[in-house]
Amino acid sequence: METIGPARPRNATGPLRTLLTARETPRPPARRRFMMFVLPLGLLALIGLGLAADRYLADNRELPAIVIGILAAGSVLPMLVSYRLPVWAWRIAYPMMFLGVINAGRTEPWPWNSVQILGFLFVLARLAVTQSSGVTGWATAFSLVPVFLFAPDANAWGAAVLLVAIAGVGDIVYRRGRTSELLAAKLAEEEELTELERARRAVLEERTRIAREMHDVVAHHMSMIAVRAETAPYRLPGLPADAKDELAGIAVSAREALTDMRRLLGVLRSEEAEPDKAPQPTLADLGDLVETARSAGVEVTLEATDLGDGAAATVGLAAYRIVQEALANAARHAPGEPVTVEARGFPGRLELAVRNPLRRPGDRPGPATAPLAGSGHGIVGMRERATLLDGTLTAGPAGAEFVVHAVLPLAQEPA
Structure with missing residues (x-):
């Protein structure tokens, strides 16, 4: 009922x-x-x-x-x-x-x-x-x-008028009460919205403060790195050609980092701001990623087979970021050791494997290599990317190697 x-x-x-x-x-x-x-x-x-x-x-x-x-x-x-x-x-x-x-x-x-x-x-x-x-x-x-x-007829009409009058007065009281309730509810809703607006304003002010501090500290140092790397060949005559190329690469990386930071600062300063649109990396960019690692001094071998072009954009981006993070970890924890990147396409899935020899206590340190940019999340971030696509990722020692192995569905988009 x-x-x-x-x-x-x-x-x-x-x-x-x-x-x-x-x-x-x-x-x-x-x-x-x-x-x-x-x-x-x-x-x-x-x-x-x-x-x-x-x-x-x-x-x-x-x-x-x-x-x-x-x-x-x-x-x-x-x-x-x-x-x-x-x-x-x-x-x-x-x-x-x-x-x-x-x-x-x-x-x-x-x-x-x-x-x-x-x-x-x-x-x-x-x-x-x-x-x-x-x-x-x-x-x-x-x-x-x-x-x-x-x-009796003589009294019925009088009683009817009395009933209608009582009901009418009561209905007027009811309507006034309902109007008061609605007004009170509206005022309470407006007060709640005001509280939410104050909270949003506080969040925006805090984000603006963080953006200002990042700009004043981090962006300043990144700009100095880029400027010093670009002007080093003019300030230090007689530098070898390899050193000039290395400084030029550092300057380019610093400029790219500054561009990414400006996008981030734009989002932090205003909740209505959107980051600058830029093409996202895909499976086709794995070769460029490997070349970047090689230029940083990492010995990398890429084995890519049957990748095709049927992978969803989210799968390509996740695969690129996983390989990027795995290469960064290998350069950080096993400097100078050769790294193998395997990317193989199968019906309905993509398999990735990044292998590098384990460094044992007492091994001689390898040659210094330039740090590679990763996502900053390490193995946890790689596993989250795979899980979002209903894929799997394992990372750990396998015999004498450290292996990062990921399986990603080719056609499935994240929920």
Whole structure:
């Protein structure tokens, strides 16, 4: 069944179902209102119970005592229930309007006793101030039925006007309360948005501060490296050709690092800024990566077979970064040792293997090699790249070699 909630029904049958069949969630009791509402109402209910029973006895309806007790309880019980379940209170009070006319004389101005009349008006008012206009409208329409069926014509129209007036005033109170709730909710939402905006502003300020410090410190030193490498042949006459070429390569690497840093700083300074677009490396760039490693003094052999051009861009980028990181690790931990890079394509997968001899304690240090740029994540970063593509990566000693082995699906994009 439906649950009665604060939302307004969208059609005529919705309020009707809410009034007649929906499961009503009890309204939470307000502690401050308990002493002001429940206790006085309970006292009035006890008094009303006695008055109702006395009224039925005074009317000489010749009813059994148990029936009189049920009718008297039914006259006051809905008022108590209305505190937390106003719809259920109306559901109890409404049938009592038909039962309350049992053995009523046709000459009586009202077939109901005064306690029942006041109790029903109270229940209708309580429903009107807590439920939507549609529910109140249906309840009022149903309430007019016993009035015109059992009340004398002279009093029926007056009673109908009173019912409609009470329901109308209650609905006005309900609408004002709903408007206040909506305004309060909107103000709370605006305050929350303000808090989020302040948090975002704080994050942006912190990112700007980090970008400023990176620019002032790191970028300055990188610029000095590039400038000194470029001007060294002019400041130091007589340098060999190999040294000039090496300095030129250092200058190029420094300039490329500065370009990458400017992209990063642009993202840090503004959350709306986007990094400069640049072509990402693919499998076809493995040869250039190996040549860069060779120029840095690493003895590298590349064995690439059946790579084709069917690999997704994400697979090519991941393969390039894995090989780049593996070469950087080999140059760092086993300088001077030969490195073999194997890249082989198979149906549905690409296998990569980067091998270099393990250096044992006591081995003579190899010749110095220039440090190679990696991703900065080491084996963890390589494994994450493979996992994102539903691939696998292992890295560790295998006999006398250290082997990085990766298997990447060729056609699968990351989730």
